[in-house]
Amino acid sequence: MRVPALLSSARLGRQWSVRVARSYGASDAALQVVELLTSEVVTNAVKYGHVTDAIDVDVRCAHDELTVSVTDDNPTPPLLLEPDAGRAGGQGMRVVAGLARSWGWLPTCHGKSVWFTVPLT
DSSP: OEEESSTTHHHHHHHHHHHHHHHTTOOHHHHHHHHHHHHHHHHHHHHHSOOSSEEEEEEEEETTEEEEEEEESOOSOOOOOOOOTTSSSOOHHHHHHHHSSEEEEEEOSSSEEEEEEEEOO
16 A cells, blocks of 8 residues: 555554455454554654655564565665654654564665564454
8 A cells, every 4th residue: 555655644554554464354452453553654654764755664474473664765774773862753763662572674676665464363
């Protein structure tokens, strides 16, 4: 799915990813994780991905796990920032790292794709 490079697109991305995950038979717990993590990764793509037009969101299922990937135009890898009580925000990738079964990023022709996996059940 392509969503506009707007902060409000986090809602579109997470709603769509949850619908797709549900169609694959994801449990309620998995759906909650997919919803939260998709929102975090789409928000990061909008804020830091240097996207001028749209962000691609993809959901796939294989081997009893879901993989969600979000593609942006910035080749810089995502950062796991250290917690800082004086800084609002900046912990999205820590949330992803803490709740996903696995996560990572891959370079693309025009930037990168950040992905995470969640077990179906």
